[in-house]
Amino acid sequence: MSLYLLCMVLFAIGLYCLLVKKNLVKKIIGLVITEYAINLFFILLGYRTGGEAPILSKDVVVTNFVDPLPQALILTSIVIGLGIMALMVAIAMRIYEKYKTFDINEIRRLKG
Amino acid sequence: MIELHVILILMIFAAVVAMEIEDLLSSIIALGAVGIGLTLEFLLLRAPDLAITQLVVEMLSLIILIRATVSVGTHYKKIKTHLGYFIFAVIFVAVFLWFSYQAIRQLPPFGSPIMKMGSQYLAEGVKKTGATNMVSAIILDFRGYDTLGEVTILFASVIGVLAVLRKTGKKS
Amino acid sequence: MREAGMSLIVKRITKITVSLIFLFGVYIVLHGHLTPGGGFAGGVIIALSFIHLVLAFGKEVALKRLSESAVSIIESLGGLMFWGIALLGLTAGAYLLNTLPKGQPFDLFSSGIIILCNIAIFLKVGAGLFSIFIAMAILRIPEVDNKENR
Numbered sequence: 001m002s003l004y005l006l007c008m009v010l011f012a013i014g015l016y017c018l019l020v021k022k023n024l025v026k027k028i029i030g031l032v033i034t035e036y037a038i039n040l041f042f043i044l045l046g047y048r049t050g051g052e053a054p055i056l057s058k059d060v061v062v063t064n065f066v067d068p069l070p071q072a073l074i075l076t077s078i079v080i081g082l083g084i085m086a087l088m089v090a091i092a093m094r095i096y097e098k099y100k101t102f103d104i105n106e107i108r109r110l111k112g
Numbered sequence: 113m114i115e116l117h118v119i120l121i122l123m124i125f126a127a128v129v130a131m132e133i134e135d136l137l138s139s140i141i142a143l144g145a146v147g148i149g150l151t152l153e154f155l156l157l158r159a160p161d162l163a164i165t166q167l168v169v170e171m172l173s174l175i176i177l178i179r180a181t182v183s184v185g186t187h188y189k190k191i192k193t194h195l196g197y198f199i200f201a202v203i204f205v206a207v208f209l210w211f212s213y214q215a216i217r218q219l220p221p222f223g224s225p226i227m228k229m230g231s232q233y234l235a236e237g238v239k240k241t242g243a244t245n246m247v248s249a250i251i252l253d254f255r256g257y258d259t260l261g262e263v264t265i266l267f268a269s270v271i272g273v274l275a276v277l278r279k280t281g282k283k284s
Numbered sequence: 285m286r287e288a289g290m291s292l293i294v295k296r297i298t299k300i301t302v303s304l305i306f307l308f309g310v311y312i313v314l315h316g317h318l319t320p321g322g323g324f325a326g327g328v329i330i331a332l333s334f335i336h337l338v339l340a341f342g343k344e345v346a347l348k349r350l351s352e353s354a355v356s357i358i359e360s361l362g363g364l365m366f367w368g369i370a371l372l373g374l375t376a377g378a379y380l381l382n383t384l385p386k387g388q389p390f391d392l393f394s395s396g397i398i399i400l401c402n403i404a405i406f407l408k409v410g411a412g413l414f415s416i417f418i419a420m421a422i423l424r425i426p427e428v429d430n431k432e433n434r
Contacts, residue, residue, distance in 0.1 A: 004222070005213065006117070006121070006124065008216070013128060016202075017131040019200075019204070020197060020198060025140075025177075026139070029131070032143060032173070033131075036147065040150060043153075043162065044157065045219070046225050046230075047225070048223060052158060053159065053160055054234065054246040055160075055244060055320065065230075066158045067225050068230055068233060068247050068250055069227075069230045071159050071162055072255065075161060075322075076262045081169075082328075083266050085173055086176055086269060086273055086416050087269050087273055090277055161325070164321055164325045168329055172413065175417070179417075179420055243317035244317065245317050245319065247322075252398045252401045252402070256401070259401070260370065263405065266408070267412065270412040270413075270415060273419055273420075274415065274416075277419045277422075
């Protein structure tokens, strides 16, 4: 229970960084922290106390497994997060090349 | 499960460092520390597939972020934020934390999940697919349509990056 | 003029470690249905081995080994292979049905369709991530390269 709350605190730190900071790279870092917190929350939901990893082996018979379904969904989500971050960084590099700064107040002022 | 709490508190500390420090290179390295802590958490929660994938994806993200920022200079002058933004953000985050506490109270306690579909996948996975790694059997056989969607998203992101960075800058 | 790449020690060690990282990535992909791993982790490891080559030697050496048009052809081949396997299931019942014969469990060639799907995903993810990195390394930001602007 306290683990879930600490996860939500990590999500809130990422959200605060996304809202308040004025540098584009800091906003990207905030979004990545948010995404890590949500991935951790899903895997915490599927853990069973005393369970083993969901991989069968030849000579050891195990009866107590953790839930494999959240793990399959989050595996997809980790790779999608990489694709999102690559596109954000490419756009940030283009903005720097055009406006010569990462500060969003300056970018809002010089248009075109 | 005291080690899960300890690593999570270290991750929160590293996230606060990544947020507040002024030098861009240092904050990217602190983000790397958060990612490695997440890999350790996945190992302790018995998910080895995810730990391998998170570790290599973290390395690639750090390389891409450092490529974008170190070459443009990491010094950055401190920018003043208005007080209004700050108060609005704090109130928003506090309301979000209160609502999430009310929602978390309804979940089943930690360590005893309701495995309605998971137990069926584990019981007949080997007979129906022939694979012994259950997570691979789920993502490629039982839920293969989701993997097709994810391959499409990666393809769209690669096309997007190549289209944004199309005209190369001043060639030397 | 600055020569491309890093110092001599890094170049010597890179010649040894690049092939080892490539072999490890191929091992993780092929045993995706027996041990943890699978197509996504193996594809990222292969892309990292090519990026290691670019970082140590400069991009001309790496592009001579694997040119940009070859990378985009490999990525499209991976996507088409995955889609072709899905349509193959259509001929035998449902879309994405597991139709090829399944051998004994714990063998390398058991589990029908899963190993072919892992190979398709590995080609697509590895080639895609490498082309993202090459696009970012080629773009030159004009203010950076003259040193008197700091």
